[in-house]
Every structure is written in C-alpha cells, then in structure tokens.
Amino acid sequence: MFLDRGAYFTDCNYDYANTRTAPGHATLFTGSYTSGHGIVANEWWDPQKKKRVTSVEDDTTTLVGIERSKPAPAELGRGTPGASPHNLMSDTLGDELKLATGGKARVFAVSLKDRAAVLPAGFSGDAAYWIDPQNGDWITSTYYRPELPEWVRNFNGRRPSERRAEKYWNREWKDSDGTVLGSTAPRNGKDGAPASFYEVVGSTPFANNYQLEFAKELVLYEKLGAGPATDLLVISLSANDILGHQVGPDSPQMHSMALELDRSLAEFFDFLGHQIGMANVWMALSADHGIAPLPEFAKTLRLPAANLDGKALRAQINSLLSKKYRQSADYVRDLDYPLAWLNEGAFSGVLSGNSAGQKEAEAETDVGEAMMQVGLTGYFTKSQLARGETPATEIGRRYAHSYSPEGGWYVMGIPTPFNVGTTKGTDHATPFSYDTHVPLAFYGLAFQPGVYRTHAEPVDLAVTLASLLGINAPAKATGRVLTEALPPPHHPAASSFVQPATSPAIAPSGGAQ
Numbered sequence: 001m002f003l004d005r006g007a008y009f010t011d012c013n014y015d016y017a018n019t020r021t022a023p024g025h026a027t028l029f030t031g032s033y034t035s036g037h038g039i040v041a042n043e044w045w046d047p048q049k050k051k052r053v054t055s056v057e058d059d060t061t062t063l064v065g066i067e068r069s070k071p072a073p074a075e076l077g078r079g080t081p082g083a084s085p086h087n088l089m090s091d092t093l094g095d096e097l098k099l100a101t102g103g104k105a106r107v108f109a110v111s112l113k114d115r116a117a118v119l120p121a122g123f124s125g126d127a128a129y130w131i132d133p134q135n136g137d138w139i140t141s142t143y144y145r146p147e148l149p150e151w152v153r154n155f156n157g158r159r160p161s162e163r164r165a166e167k168y169w170n171r172e173w174k175d176s177d178g179t180v181l182g183s184t185a186p187r188n189g190k191d192g193a194p195a196s197f198y199e200v201v202g203s204t205p206f207a208n209n210y211q212l213e214f215a216k217e218l219v220l221y222e223k224l225g226a227g228p229a230t231d232l233l234v235i236s237l238s239a240n241d242i243l244g245h246q247v248g249p250d251s252p253q254m255h256s257m258a259l260e261l262d263r264s265l266a267e268f269f270d271f272l273g274h275q276i277g278m279a280n281v282w283m284a285l286s287a288d289h290g291i292a293p294l295p296e297f298a299k300t301l302r303l304p305a306a307n308l309d310g311k312a313l314r315a316q317i318n319s320l321l322s323k324k325y326r327q328s329a330d331y332v333r334d335l336d337y338p339l340a341w342l343n344e345g346a347f348s349g350v351l352s353g354n355s356a357g358q359k360e361a362e363a364e365t366d367v368g369e370a371m372m373q374v375g376l377t378g379y380f381t382k383s384q385l386a387r388g389e390t391p392a393t394e395i396g397r398r399y400a401h402s403y404s405p406e407g408g409w410y411v412m413g414i415p416t417p418f419n420v421g422t423t424k425g426t427d428h429a430t431p432f433s434y435d436t437h438v439p440l441a442f443y444g445l446a447f448q449p450g451v452y453r454t455h456a457e458p459v460d461l462a463v464t465l466a467s468l469l470g471i472n473a474p475a476k477a478t479g480r481v482l483t484e485a486l487p488p489p490h491h492p493a494a495s496s497f498v499q500p501a502t503s504p505a506i507a508p509s510g511g512a513q
Contacts, residue, residue: 001269002285002441005449007485009456012440014289016401017412017431018339022055022115023402024288024458025236029092029120031462031477033401038089042115044407045333045341052334056118058084058143065139065148065156066132082141083114085123087406090476092122093462094232099124100471101229106222110215111236112202116288120234126222129214133198136165138214151221155214164213165197168206175256182253203246205260207239212268225276230469236288237261245425248294282444282468284461289428290435292420305418310337313374313421320370325350332367337421338376338413338429340367357383364411371413378414385412398431448487456482 002008014024016033018040026039034040039055046053061082085092094107109121109128117128118141127144129152131137137156140148148156157163173182182204189195201207215235218224224231240257247253272281292298298305314335321331329346342363353359364381371379380390385403390396399412420427428435440456446468459479466473467481 001266002283002443003451006283006285006441006443007447007450007452007482009440009452009454009482009485011453012286012438012456012458013433014436014438015398015457015459016436017395017398017414018402019289019428019430019435021113021241021288022119025116025119026055026088028286028288028458029094029122029234029462030088030090030474031093031459031466031479032090032474033459033478035401035403036090036476036478038087038404038406039119040402040404040407040410041336041339043336044410047344047408054083054115055087056083056085056115057081058086058141060084060086061141061143063139064142064145065137065152082143083118083128084141084143085118085121085125088119088123091474092120093465093474094120094234095122095124096466096472096474097230097232097469100469104227104229106224106227106229106231108218108222108224108232109234109236110211110218112198112207112211112238112242113236116236116238117234120236129218131198133202134196135163136168136197136201136210137163149221151217155217165201165210168197168201168210171204171206173204173206173256175252176259181256198242202239203243204239205257205264207242208237208261208264211235211237211239212264215268216271219272219275225280241291244291245422245427248297248426249291250293250297279445282446282465283442284465285439285441285443286458286461287438290433290437291428292418292426292430292432292434294426295418295420298418303418304416306416306420307423307425308337308375308419308421309423310335310421313337314340316374317367317370320373321366324366324370331363335421336429337427338371338415340371340411340413341407342367342409342411344409360409364409368411368413371411375419376413376415380412380414382407382410382412395431398436442482442485446487447485450485452482452484454484 018034020042022042023034023039026037027033030037043052043054059081061084063082097105098107107121107125109117109125111117112131114130117130121128127140129138129140132139138152155164169184171184172180174180184201184204184206187195189199224233243257244254295305295307314332317332318330322328327350330343331346332340333343334341347359347363351359351362353362361383364383368379368381380399385400390400402412415430417432457479460482463473463477463479464482
C-alpha cells in the first residue's frame with residue numbers, strides 16, 4: 001500500500017549521530033533532533049542518583065499492570081519506577097494535536113518497549129502501553145492512569161487460560177517454503193532462568209501480530225476515529241529490531257520477517273478500512289534507526305568490519321587513563337559504544353582545572369584521546385558540543401545535533417565504519433548511512449502517490465502532518481513540510497470551511513534497541 005499507492009521518500013536519513021531507539025522515537029514525533037528534544041540515548045549515567053537510568057524512567061510514578069514484585073532489567077521497562085516523558089525537552093505532534101482540539105483528540109502509543117511507547121505519546125497522551133517482558137502482559141504507568149482499563153485487563157486475561165499472550169508460545173515460524181526459521185518453544189536464557197516472552201516471542205513475526213492484535217482492541221474499545229477531532233495512534237513494532245540485532249539485516253530470517261510484517265499490516269489496514277474507512281485515515285511509516293550489516297557477512301565482501309568487545313574497550317581506556325594520571329580508577333563508568341559515560345568523582349583529584357567546567361572539559365578530552373588510542377577515529381566531548389565547537393562539515397553537524405545537557409560528563413566517539421560494539425550479532429548508534437537511512441512513506445487522500453527521491457529527514461514527518469492538520473508543529477521542530485508529496489493547493493470559496501479529518505492518523509514505526 002505504501003509503495004503502490006503511497007508517497008514514498010527513498011532518501012530519508014537522520015541528520016545526527018546517536019542513532020538509538022529512544023532518540024529516534026523522540027525525533028520522529030518532536031520534529032527535532034537531540035539538540036532540541038534532549039533524549040541522547042536509551043539510558044545514561046545520572047550523577048545525582050549515581051546510577052544508570054533509562055530515558056523514560058520516572059521515580060515519581062509506578063508501573064500499572066505488574067502483579068509480581070520480582071525486579072527485572074530496567075531497560076525492558078519492568079523495574080520498580082514507572083515511566084513518563086519527563087525527560088523530553090520539546091512537545092510532540094500528539095501534544096500539539098491535543099492543544100489545537102482543546103483536548104478532544106485522543107492520543108495513544110503502543111510498543112513492546114516502554115521508551116518506544118512513552119516518547120511518541122508525548123506529555124498529554126491518553127496512554128502509552130508496552131509489555132511486561134516476562135509474560136507479555138500489557139502495562140502502563142501511573143503517569144497516564146491509576147489502573148488498566150477493563151478492556152486491557154480482559155486482553156491480558158483474568159486467569160492464565162484466558163491470556164492472549166499464551167497462544168504465541170510453542171509455535172514454529174516457517175518461511176513460504178515451509179522451512180522452519182524459529183520457534184517460540186520455552187527455553188532458558190543466558191542466565192539459566194526461563195527466557196522471557198520478550199526474548200522468545202519478541203524476535204519472531206508473532207510479536208508483530210501480538211502488537212497489532214492489541215492495537216485493534218485499542219481502536220475498538222477507545223472508539224478511535226469516532227470522536228469530534230482527529231485521533232493519533234502510534235504503533236512502534238519492535239520485533240524486526242530484536243531479530244535484526246541477532247542475525248543482521250541481510251539474513252533469510254529478516255527477509256521472511258519483512259514479508260510476514262507486510263501481510264500483517266495489510267490485514268490491519270483491512271481492519272481499519274472496515275472499522276473507520278480508509279478515506280478517513282492518514283498513515284505514516286518510518287523507523288527510529290537503521291542497522292549495520294552483520295560483520296561476519298560484511299567480511300565476506302572484504303569490507304573492514306568487526307565485532308568489538310565494549311567491556312574490553314572500556315577496560316583499555318581506563319588502563320590508559322590510570323597510567324596518565326598515575327592513579328588507578330574507574331574513569332569511564334560505562335561504554336555504550338561509541339558513547340562513553342564518565343565517572344566524575346574519579347577525576348576530582350587528578351585534574352588541573354580550577355572550575356567544574358574546566359575539569360569536565362579536561363576529563364572529556366583525555367577520555368576522547370584514550371578512545372582514539374583504542375581504535376576510534378575521532379571524538380566530540382559534551383563540553384565541545386555545549387559550546388557549539390563543531391566543524392562546518394556534515395559529520396560535525398550530525399554530532400552537533402546529537403548534543404544533550406543530560407547524562408553528566410560524556411564523550412561521543414567516531415567509530416570506524418562497519419565496526420559494532422557487540423561481540424555477537426550487530427548494532428547501530430553511528431552517523432553512517434546504514435544507521436541513518438530509514439524509510440519514510442505516507443498514505444491517505446492528503447498525499448500524492450509516487451516515489452520521491454528528494455532528500456527528506458525523519459524530522460519532516462511531524463511537521464508535514466501538522467501542516468496538513470492545520471495545527472502548530474511541535475515547539476522545537478526543525479523539519480520541513482514535504483510539499484512535493486502533497487496535491488496542488490485547492491482554494492475554496494471564501495465562505496467555505498474545511499473540517500479537519502476526525503479519524504486516527506495511524507503512524508506505525510520501527511522499534512529498536
């Protein structure tokens with residue numbers, strides 16, 4: 001539908017370097033890059049709390065829908081704190097839609113991951129839903145509501161035998177030739193404990209089907225498209241990313257996943273057509289980032305690709321700094337390749353700077369130099385980015401767009417192309433085309449079908465939809481209206497009044513780490 005009857009932009013690239021899930025989702029719906037919306041990574045080091053926090057973690061809220069007390073990895077959205085968009089430094093398309101309609105518009109977001117639901121939903125979203133990674137139940141946060149709506153509780157199931165998620169276990173994933181590509185049979189994870197729903201089902205096409213099944217219920221029970229104003233539903237599909245990290249974008253599994261997703265979306269669009277009418281729906285399709293080719297595959301083409309051990313690199317950097325300062329310490333607290341988070345306290349007695357700003361700049365420069373010694377080709381420090389000290393080059397602009405005041409002291413390294421910071425599989429988080437290049441397509445009566453090869457960016461999505469809706473773009477938006485994909489302007493008589501569409505603008509987007 002998007003390729004045959006939609007407006008498809010083939011040259012859509014992020015114009016920043018920190019191509020991770022949380023920044024990508026924030027960019028798509030604020031129409032600005034990290035320098036505008038402030039989301040620099042999926043997680044960062046909080047120097048006040050002295051711990052790693054997620055982009056949406058909010059201690060003032062709690063999770064809604066979790067029945068167990070057992071803690072789980074915070075990055076999967078099941079720790080004690082709830083989640084909210086409190087770290088966003090700009091509003092979103094949904095927020096502007098709410099403002100323009102006096103709150104009458106309905107705004108919802110759905111994903112397997114908290115960050116991929118919370119950030120698109122914005123500050124005024126009616127709800128963001130994601131899953132409990134252990135069992136697949138849909139959950140939310142007290143930021144949105146004190147308890148799950150009855151329809152969500154029913155979807156999750158009052159008893160184990162009623163749980164919708166159960167039917168996605170113990171299934172074989174086969175391609176069109178009948179070859180088995182995967183299975184959702186229960187298995188143990190790396191730690192020896194039973195692997196979660198997120199791990200087992202999440203890397204198969206069944207996860208996309210599960211999300212779209214939930215989205216249908218949301219459309220029905222929340223009566224999207226039946227109110228007095230335009231509604232917005234964001235569906236961030238995570239399974240392609242989860243699998244892509246394991247097998248790379250060129251694998252038979254990813255090829256099959258794409259075909260399965262195409263069929264699943266066609267069935268979902270058919271549902272929308274019967275429920276709302278496709279003449280009343282606008283859709284946008286994009287992704288929060290790309291991904292590097294699997295280094296093993298890239299090497300067969302004689303590309304200088306490599307899997308790197310992030311923990312080993314961090315140890316090497318700390319060793320180099322310990323020799324420089326003649327004092328052993330954990331100077332780099334974390335290395336989310338190619339981004340290094342510094343341990344501010346470790347530098348307190350070894351730096352010559354008098355002010356806090358001087359010490360930060362000196363520490364970050366020293367870490368950047370050490371990063372180059374272990375193989376990175378360059379770096380930008382947080383202090384440099386804060387002062388706007390980037391060269392007037394394409395790479396300089398991309399790193400300038402990646403700046404955020406959050407996260408304490410940090411250094412953004414410039415990696416070697418086709419090098420990824422994982423010992424197995426592949427990753428993203430670079431300024432290179434394989435990570436920045438994403439699809440951008442629109443469908444609906446408001447768009448002129450065709451293939452467009454003019455340059456576009458993900459920041460254009462929210463701005464284009466805002467223009468068509470006749471509302472303000474998000475506060476810090478920098479994108480442009482993609483006028484080449486819009487029909488010639490129509491000039492009605494002076495006495496005419498055009499009512500904006502009152503149905504959902506459905507915006508599926510790729511999910512990622």
